[in-house]
Amino acid sequence: MSTSERAGGDTVDYDVVVCGASLAGSAAAILLARRGARVALLERRSDPAAFKVLCTHSLTANAYPVLDELGLVPALEEAGAVRNHARWYTRWGWIEPRAAPQGPALPYGYNIRRSTLDPLLRSRAARTPGVDLLLGHQVTGLVREAGRTAGVRATTPAGEHELRARLVVGADGKDSAVARFAGTPTRRYENERFGYLAHFRGLPLPDGISHAWFLEPDMAYAFPNDDGVTVLTVLPDKKRLPAFREDLEGSFAAFVRALPDAPPIDAAKRVSKIIGLVDYPLLSRRPTAPGLALIGDAALTSDPLWGVGCGWALESAQWLTEAVAPALAGGGELDRSLLAYARTHRRRLSGHQFMAADFARARPFNPVQRLVFSAAARDTSVARHMHRFSQRLIGPARFLSPAALARASAVNLRHRGASVPPVPLSPAGR
Incomplete structure (x- = not known):
């Protein structure tokens, strides 16, 4: 492992240590390395094909420019990702967006299962010059110097060691260990809905597009994905949880059958367990501190009913890269660049999070x-x-x-x- 000097004569193993090699972390590692940074990408799991199970599996269109910059769009199309056009049921009928006559096509992102997407993006990171993908590295603490983060401690089957860096990036999800070790303030918004999801094969949807049901206060959605698999999620008011749990499979099926224009689950094959989101609060954290940044769900975890987390994970990786890459290359002061990232993150996402937290109270439309x-x-x-x-x-x-x-x-x-x-x-x- 090569080392280099920073101001004060100390040595660093890397310019950046990224903790978490899912969407946000792998994207950040690729983008930073392309701009000349030496990046250690740490992943606690040892399997390079590991993936996040509890997810909406949706990449909203705001993430398309990041996917394009990463060079992933052709690979997603080849993998069978579904362009995520959608229609939404309301008490006034269906909302069905269509392109204007002689107008541009509607913008889109993709629905793709994380079992396909995570290994695809992680392998791309591993092949990127300047990125060292370090699997089986569980972060156990932060290295602190003069009031700033200067690296991480990580345990592996071979023991514990330190990795020092000018910048540590927490991309380790809503229960971020990096944020906890850093003592990052967290704001929590209670979610008054619970959720269960399952994957079905052979579940036809009109026009083959995503569907969502706004039932005030209950919610549901069906997202078609790659390989003919549809993710079906129900999000009822939490008051219903005790009764729902008494017969989980029966309750799930009955909820779906009762939906207006319900998808025909009895004719489809369920190919996963019914997975629960029983208590899923919305979390907002301060995204930076000296020598440290948070991206993806580590910085902001929103309500899963909107399917926005994957897109924001990729966007936040891009915002961080654009802010700090010049400083890492010697063209500016790093902490000032981190403040610029924090401002962008707050400006772009705080309004969305406020609206999501308000709707998470499981109330009817205002x-x-x-x-x-x-x-x-x-x-x-x-x-x-x-x-x-x-x-x-x-x-x-x-x-x-x-x-x-x-x-x-x-x-x-x-x-x-x-x-x-x-x-x-x-x-x-x-």
Whole structure:
């Protein structure tokens, strides 16, 4: 292992140690190494094909530029990833975004199982010059010097050792050990829904696209993925959890059968266990400290019902790289660059997290949401606007701008007096 000097004459093993080799960590390692950094990519699991099981398996369109920069788009298409166009059920009917006549196609990301995506991205990181993929490395502590993080301690089957670096990146998920060792402040928002998901093969969906059901307060979604596998998730109000658990398989199936235009699960084959998200709070952490940065779920864990975590994992890796790469190359002060990353992270994601935390209280739509969702079910331009927000291409301020609310109001005024479909009872009320 080569070493180099930094200011003060100390030696470092790497420019960056990235802890966690899933989406955020592998992407950050690749992007940083391409900009000249020497990167140690640590992964606690020893299997290079390991993957995250509990996931929506969805990459929203905001992540497409990162996938493109990583060179992954052709590989995803070849692997059978499904472009994630979607339709959403509401009490006013289905919201079905479509491209405008003579307009551009709707932007898209991909649905792809993590069992396909994680090994694909990790292997690409391992082949990137400047990246050392170190499997079987469990981070057990941080090296601290003069009030800043200067490396990590990691245990392996051969024992414990230190890896020193100018920057340590925590990409180790919502229960981040790096954040815990650093004493990073965490804000927790309770999630008043629980969730269960399962994978099905041979589950047809209209047009082969993603479906979501807003049942106020219950939720459900079905995401078609690679290899003909669909991820089906139910997210009921937590008040229903005790009864739901009494007969998990029966409750899951009954919930799905009760959905409007329900996917025919009785004709499909379930190819996984029913996996639970019984207590899944939303977490927000300060994303930087001297010598340290958090990305992906380690920095912000949102509500899984929106399927945004994978996209934000990739985006945060790109934001961090753009902020710190010049400083790592000797062109600036690292801690100032980390503050720039923190500002970008806060500006881009805090509004989304605020809205998600509010909706996680398992309440019916508020008046603004009723306005926008009802208009989107009635008007294709409002539906396209909602599509851009759902794919996280615009933020809350633009989604709920005065112009957008005025347009939604005008749509609803035109439909005043029109017949409204009866509101089906959610599975909670059947």
